[in-house]
Amino acid sequence: MRGTETESPVQSESRNHKHTSLRSGHLRALIVMCLISLVGCDTGPSNTPDLPPADDLGPSTPDMGEAITPPTETAAPYEALCAGCHGPGGRGSVGPSLRNLPYDRNELTQIIAGTMPPQDPEQCVGECASAIARLLLSDAFQEATDDDDICTSSVFAPRRLRLLSRREYAATVRAVLGGCDGHVFRYNPGERRLSSVHIAGTFNDWAPTIAQGGWALEKNDQGVWMSRRPLPPGVHRYKFVLNESEWLIDPANPNTEDDGRGNINSVIELRCADPSAALPPDARPDGFPFDDHAESAQVTSARLDAYLSAAEDLAAQVDECRGDCARQRVRDAGLRAFRRPLTSMEVERYARIGSRDAIAAMLASPHFLYRTELGEPDGEQYQLTAIEVASALSYFLWGGPPDEQLMEAAGSGGLDDEAGIAAASRRLLADPRARETLGSFALMWLGVEELKDAVRGPQLNAELRDAMLSETRSLFTSVVLDRSHRLEELFVSNQTQVTPELAEHYALEAGDASTYRYGRRAGLLGHGSVLATYAHSDQSSPIRRGLFVRHVLLCQPLPPPPPNAGGVPDVDPDATTRERFQQHSDDPFCSSCHTFIDPIGFGFERFDNVGRWRTEENGFPIPTDGDVTDVEGLGTETTSPFETLPQLGEILANSDAARRCFVTQVFRFAHGRFETPADRCAIDDLEAVLDSTGDLRELLVAVTTHPSFRRRSQESP
Secondary structure, three states: OOOOOOOOHHHHHHHOOOOOOHHHOHHHHHHHHHHHHOOOOOOOOOOOOOOOOHHHHOOOOOOOOOOOOOOOOOOHHHHHHOHHHHOHHHOOOOOOOOOOOOOOHHHHHHHHHHHOOOOOHHHOOOHHHHHHHHHHHOHHHHHOOOOOOOOOOOOOOEOEEEEOOHHHHHHHHHHHHOOOOEEEEEEOOOOOOOOOEEEEEOOOOOOOOOOOOOEEOEEOOOOOEEEEEEOOOEEEEEEEEEOOOEEEOOOOOOOEEEOOOOOEEEEEEEOOOOOOOOOOOOOOOOOOOOOOOOOOOOOOHHHHHHHHHHHHHHHOOOOOOOOHHHHHHHHHHHHHHHOOOOOHHHHHHHHHOOHHHHHHHHHOOHHHHEEEEOOEEEOOEEEOOHHHHHHHHHHHHOOOOOOHHHHHHHHOOOOOOHHHHHHHHHHHHOOHHHHHHHHHHHHHHHOOHHHHHOOOHHHHOHHHHHHHHHHHHHHHHHHHHOOOOOHHHHHHOOEEOOOHHHHHHHOOEEOOOOOEEOOOOOHHHHOHHHHHHOOOOOOOOHHHHHHHHHHHHOOOOOOOOOOOOOOOOOOOOOOOHHHHHHHHHHOHHHHHHHOOOHHHHHOOOOEOOOOOEOOEEOOEEOOOOEEOOOOOOOOOOOOOEEOOHHHHHHHHHOOHHHHHHHHHHHHHHHHOOOOOHHHHHHHHHHHHHHHHHOOHHHHHHHHHHOHHHHEEEOOOO
16 A cells, blocks of 8 residues: 555545545545554655554564463473563562472472462463473473573564554644643843743742753843743643742732742643543553553554544644645644654645645554554664654653654764663653653552542542642652652652642641651652552552552562452451451461561551541551561562551662562553563663662663663564
């Protein structure tokens, strides 16, 4: 469909001047055909690889949710089912080492068949369990040394297309059409001479200086300080900061608000329809917290219809024009929509059908809806093109398409080496769009997004829920971009920026003009977003909170409860929640798993189901102690007792497992997939960067400069 000998449907339709809308059916049918075939039939030859049929991309990563029938005489079943927890070669990772096991083959086969892998023991029974047992007890496996080649940096993820997530789709639409995500700040000082003016507000954690994240304004020829900044829809509070010392409200903005502590702030409200609102939710497999899982993103019939309808509705907002006007509009929109310059042939083809239908066709094109990670041959591997690297960078750090400067860098060789990519990454991190994306990462990583739509009644209204999510975004982004840049601070910080209403909910005392200070809480662990998400609507939940630490912060998956495990214990007015749930630890049937869960969750019990501090429940005092059993890996037989939530934060802050887990979560977000055993070296390299620098910004830069970010294989590793 991309040949040049025969006119495409778009060419033929343009030649006959049948300029119809998508609603007429003809162009709509064309787009449907393009999307289903995954072929860029709406364009001519271009300077980027064709979008091939899905079958041409090589085999996909196995679906770990399906039963696997592995070969019995190789290490394949171990690599597929075991290495993720126990490490390549059985050296230990999340799970314990498998060297020198004290079992015979029959005993080990029964253990594997009944309990492994924890998330779905039925995946490996019968001959599968027997094969892995034989492998683990073999002389070659037990005698392997740590010097063995257990991973290789030459094995990369397969070439593929990545469907835009809803978040990425919305950002890309706004880049193509413009929208309400930008606001122009202006300050006229009159005759006064100033060395600097910056904006501080809820969108940048009230940064007191430019170096700490303040949005600098630039002085124009008329002496007016100005800056256009991207802002998401919603209410934003801000002030001008003159010479990094004098704070004042915007004299040109009559909308102000008392913050409840004697300060008056300027307020703006941006209203904008979400372009992705009608799209189906993004699919996320169990255990993958982010919205960009590539293998799960499929164009179903419902999603296809939503894409086409959205393209029609969005294009209807575009003024119709033809001729040179249409050509220029196609060039500008196409560069942002396809994340590459359009060829002259493409410009002519789109321009012939008019600007409105051209925009509609672009917004429903595979070149718009998919990010390519196909690359060009480089020996036995593939190297992403500079244009593909630019898109990978911008979607990772901005959640949207590359800007003009990044595209220019791609075209001039600025993204051809690690130094150029590192420089581009640091520029992107300094942009407000990175703050927005990192905030979204934090909410997805912690699994608290759904709190916005939770129902908790008057005890936790919509305003408080929004304030809790804002607090979490604020702490994460300020630590990463403005404050210590250290992972440890996320677990132990005693400073927070909250609304007066949320401070009252927490019973906090004001620390200074813009922050409150924690006493009983600790970093993210004490946030209402976490405490309320991992609780029930009518009571706290030691189980949910304990699993949150295990699964999200330590990456230590535990198997789901068996069918006969029972539900949540009934509320007993004569007992505390801790006493009711203690049965899990006391029951031998349950204790094998709950010994890793409950003692952690009990340490959260001083906080109720909506994150309020309490000292007693039903008239009974609540103990504060807890324990993190085997914090560095299940089966290591260690204990880490704690008396308070801040002490639990200290345990996590000093944990190798928590650090590696965070690196792994960043890797998943950047690559849109689960890690595989072949990624062991990449994650080791990234963890080493965090160990040596202690800087989360440098970790993000290292993700983009690592070979795994820009190299691909023909087939799955």
